[in-house]
Amino acid sequence: MTMDLLRNASLLNTTVIVVLFLLACGILLAVVRLLKGPTLPDRVVAIDLIATQAVAMLASAAIGFGEPALLQPALVLTLIAFVGTVAFARYVAKGAES
Amino acid sequence: MTEALTILLLTIGTIFTLLAAIGILRMPDVFMRMQVATKAATLGVACVAMAAAVHFGDLATTARAVLIVLFLFLTAPVAAHTIGRAAYVAGAQLWEGTIVDELRGRHQRSAQPPSGPAPE
Numbered sequence: 001m002t003m004d005l006l007r008n009a010s011l012l013n014t015t016v017i018v019v020l021f022l023l024a025c026g027i028l029l030a031v032v033r034l035l036k037g038p039t040l041p042d043r044v045v046a047i048d049l050i051a052t053q054a055v056a057m058l059a060s061a062a063i064g065f066g067e068p069a070l071l072q073p074a075l076v077l078t079l080i081a082f083v084g085t086v087a088f089a090r091y092v093a094k095g096a097e098s
Numbered sequence: 099m100t101e102a103l104t105i106l107l108l109t110i111g112t113i114f115t116l117l118a119a120i121g122i123l124r125m126p127d128v129f130m131r132m133q134v135a136t137k138a139a140t141l142g143v144a145c146v147a148m149a150a151a152v153h154f155g156d157l158a159t160t161a162r163a164v165l166i167v168l169f170l171f172l173t174a175p176v177a178a179h180t181i182g183r184a185a186y187v188a189g190a191q192l193w194e195g196t197i198v199d200e201l202r203g204r205h206q207r208s209a210q211p212p213s214g215p216a217p218e
Binding site: 011012015016018019022023025026027029030032033039040041042044045046048049052053055056059060062063068071072074075078079081082085086088089090092093095 | 101104105108109111112115116118119120122123128131132135136139140142143146147149150153154156158159162163165166169170173174176177180181183184185187188190
């Protein structure tokens, strides 16, 4: 199904390819912030943004490949990212108290 | 018509999400990075999910896309608030150009930033 996306050079397919490339660049920028830090909350925010952008990539891949099933992992990823961020936030706040 | 709307929504969503990614790299302190990553990225993903709904146009896909947007709009502010408060309590440094700090004196902040050196 990947080949279909590359073979049919319609405007929508070209847009999806460009969109996927740009979103991948966005994830790369967030990874730079994740590595640079400098504090733990910075890294948590970066992880949250990476998950959000992965959801966007999954949704646009669903359009490009014609696979609506790809929206289900996107839905799950949204919720997992929220739980992870809140857990990390509690961890940061706990560390401040002790 | 459907294809044009899909392309438009995809483009808008990608621009917003990319702006969020640039913002998280360029902004000077945790709180600005947080607000950029939350607001712009949420709007961007909402646009992309709506593009998927418009493209497929059936009930099952539309319902899932609407659910993604709904969960995102429900959870993003809560997550941003929680991590922002935790960062403030943990003593994250504010940008030196900050004018208003309404939480000053209301929280017992630890003197040290959460981990690592102060932001440059």
